[in-house]
Amino acid sequence: MRETVDFLLLYWLGIPELVDRSRFSEHSLGSFGQALDTCEQIAREKFRPFNRLVDAEEPRIEGDSMVHPEATREAWDAYAASGLLAASQDYEDGGMQLPFVVETAGNAFFLKGSVGLCTGPSTAGVARVITAHGSARQKLAFSTHLLTGKFAGTLCLGEPQADAGWGDIETRAWPDGDGHGADPLGARHRLLGLKTWVCAGDHELNDNIVHLVLAKIPGADGRTGPGAKDVSLFVVPKKLIGPDGQPSGERNDVVLDGLAHKCGWRGTTTARLHLGDGRHLPHGKPGAVGYLVGEAGHGLAYVSQMLREARIGAGLAAAMLGMAGFEASLAYARVACQGLHARAPGRPDWTPQVPLIELADVKRMLLAQKAYSEGALALQLRCARLIDDVGTGAPATAREARALLEVLVPVAKSWPGEWCLEANSLAIQVFGSAGYTREFPVEQHWRDNRLNMIHHGTHGAHGLELLGDKVLMDDGDCLTVLLDHMERTAVRALDHPGLRGHSADLAHAAGQLRGATRASWSTGEPDETLANATPYLQAVGHVVLAWIWLDVLCCVEENAADLSPEFIGGKRSCARYFFRFELPKIGAWLGVVTERESVCRLMRNDWY
């Protein structure tokens, strides 16, 4: 994988250009490479060897404590030591001012090593929110220690009745007495509520846990405003902070209320947390102590950037699970003989067995995995690079990057969750019966990956967002920017005689997408359009990936002199696989979109 990452960064994503930007001027290609070397090594030594262990020895509650395997703490410490928690933060905040795309590439190695052990990125995200929107004292008391890994961070967003609709949040925050506004850590509130699906919600791996909590502040009449625009953001430490700015040892009233027993991704606990449980009385009073971040009512705005990055992170996790399964099944196919996989008819059953990798159908399953997971990796890195452009690009570049991200992020979040899960299923299939056992790693990749279609917004939610919102934004400008990029790639491909067929296919697919989008909205009835938002999301995803593959392949052809024939052969085959086997699938998805097919939305409850 490293060879592909290096190629994508250096050639395809033009990382050398970034060094010219003032924010990154103290960096060099060498320092980027060293950062990746470190990540790769730590992932190999501290993550991957313990991936099965943390699945088998699922963290559990014993008395008042969470018990993790020792490997979990060691992985955390090693991740913190890599510096990646502070990678893209400012120097003055203790950060490394690395481009986000380099941080993302670094995280790819950890995620491939063990997705369940890779809780660092969400702590880094919490730190970024506090850095960006918190007060100087909040940064000092919380961010500083998050960036070194002394504290861990969590996001407490969902609730039993509000898994994703933040307007439905029922956690309440009341001003904590008369002097509450004068607390140096920020306006002090008392919180009551139940937060669900909190990743790494409670443990003893760190000196403290910093919870970022969404809650509503009731007005003088005791009522809250409607919907998400009344949601505020609070920082709620597990242990209270003393006057010296250090954890005082006194427990805040944030109580672990139970764990989800997941199908996979078991190395990371998923907790239900009770705020204001009553088990603790911080400062002698009931309710969990929380400090307002920024201004009241801006909670969602403050976390939106982080949620966008988390979506790219979820897509990256899915891509890396796909890559891990690909690498495992490839290694197996090179040494194992055919066993479960039948000889082709006409090949006598007493002829010698051949290695799996010589069977055409196994080649297909390996090539599909490579095309899915390398394509998804390229897409995530592209998105990360666009985030760098938003932050440090020239105004026109930043504006275009922002528009592209609007339509790409729903795809970057969703597509790998669906297709790299399929890659993991193919990895099992390459192994045959052996792949279905816990004696090999691929069934765990598959279980782990199933989460990615659910968390950080379901497929359905991203489909609604894409077709119901993003493609309409700014008079459809975001989609136009994307389609223009596809057209540019199609034109660029015409320079390479071998890519002309792909060029025509991409141009045709982009046209189908444009037409289907228009047709789907032609009646102006959102219910008719949005009933097929998920097939639309699937189709956009496949067209985007075809674009990514053709764009990558153009770059390969243009730099062929620097690349090995094997590398070139692999990339050409992936692109061809994608254009021949995958892209034609969009016909079925766009068909129902175009026709505003109604069979699902008209289905009646009593007909099932």
Add this chain to the structure above:
Amino acid sequence: MRETVDFLLLYWLGIPELVDRSRFSEHSLGSFGQALDTCEQIAREKFRPFNRLVDAEEPRIEGDSMVHPEATREAWDAYAASGLLAASQDYEDGGMQLPFVVETAGNAFFLKGSVGLCTGPSTAGVARVITAHGSARQKLAFSTHLLTGKFAGTLCLGEPQADAGWGDIETRAWPDGDGHGADPLGARHRLLGLKTWVCAGDHELNDNIVHLVLAKIPGADGRTGPGAKDVSLFVVPKKLIGPDGQPSGERNDVVLDGLAHKCGWRGTTTARLHLGDGRHLPHGKPGAVGYLVGEAGHGLAYVSQMLREARIGAGLAAAMLGMAGFEASLAYARVACQGLHARAPGRPDWTPQVPLIELADVKRMLLAQKAYSEGALALQLRCARLIDDVGTGAPATAREARALLEVLVPVAKSWPGEWCLEANSLAIQVFGSAGYTREFPVEQHWRDNRLNMIHHGTHGAHGLELLGDKVLMDDGDCLTVLLDHMERTAVRALDHPGLRGHSADLAHAAGQLRGATRASWSTGEPDETLANATPYLQAVGHVVLAWIWLDVLCCVEENAADLSPEFIGGKRSCARYFFRFELPKIGAWLGVVTERESVCRLMRNDWY
């Protein structure tokens, strides 16, 4: 589900006709219904409530014993008490002479209740092999007790180096001394070998275990013939049979050598068995004692009928896992509010939450599950009915049934394993985060179902068999019979104005299939053709299911007066869903088949 099963049997599959056949003349629709009532009740009381338990408390080895939850024994006893082990056997052998299609429908309820507890069908299959091909004494000593559930049966086919290619079998059987041919239980041999993936391979749930073992008998020169045609079949009891025909208590040398720790389907152990391990010396001599069944060298022929039934059984298991997930997610969607599933854009986030089932995308996910699992159930029952026709139909009927089965069984085995697995994934998705936890049943269905694409022949193997063998057989006659049936259904549908679009779509799809089959073989180079055998299998599967759905729907329309509007509405919607969302997918699969796309088969090892 019962309403659908009854409809399929009574109306669509013409079960009333079967009562007119002499073999079933003592039966009536009432006795069939009672048999199903019994199965449904036992499955509800003894299987379904323990499905999670047998997943969590995976059977394990303690000392010399296998430890199962008590529920496993109770489920076995209840299954045996249902009489289903002997359902389709002759009266004179202690059977019930039920049609195979009724037995299959009965098993559907058990499989839906708990696939891991449902080991009865394979014991019934072992009994059928011995009844059909064994001697009278073998029937008495083994089949009789298998049919009552006193003994359990296993199939010992695969080996570490021969998971599916029976020609690669290395288990050897040597004649056991001079008088070996005079043993009343059959020609006595001593077996040495290692058998893998033996379902329910060892346990203490029954008085004895009857292993059916494939092995080769070396000639006088110590060598065996090449390939599968030299394979013989042996019956190898776990405990030896005494002169009185009862288990003597002395252990045969069949030793449990380890268990596979599976991703799912954990209620049933998957064992590695060592024949001639040396731990036991039956009758004072080394080697496992086994008795030849029928004639040497006919082993594969003797098990082929049972393997065909087992393939239909595997498809049925996949279908019933799909159905179980559908029912669970439907029940959840009716009571749970939207939670994780976002409101559509334009619907303010303070509007009240609605039950999941009112969301268009949830409706889609439920309808897809219903279309997949009910369609697969119909296909399996159709195949079972064809097996009844082979056995008891008039000569022309039997001949046609045999031809149809040749091409349908690879689909019946494969299609549900792929698409009812997808149904299970959609069930998880309907639940959202909750579906990813072991607190709800759907993640287990999904894990359990992943086995079905692997065992009883992989997807790849069935694709090779279908495109490389079945469609060529008898000058393509089997495929022609299938396509003729599709055409007849398309014509029949023309009588119903609402079905004309479906009729045209099916006729067109059948034509595409015929054309792609011809194009794929047009160069006469098997390597070129068979490189895309799996996409071909996928396409045939989707066309077959479209045919099944249209045929079922014609029958619904023709009997609408007897059916409820809800039932009719559900079936119409399923068919429409299938024709609009699913059937168009064949374009992408048949494209590579038609073009004999070469990217996979030309992929080189060092390009990955």
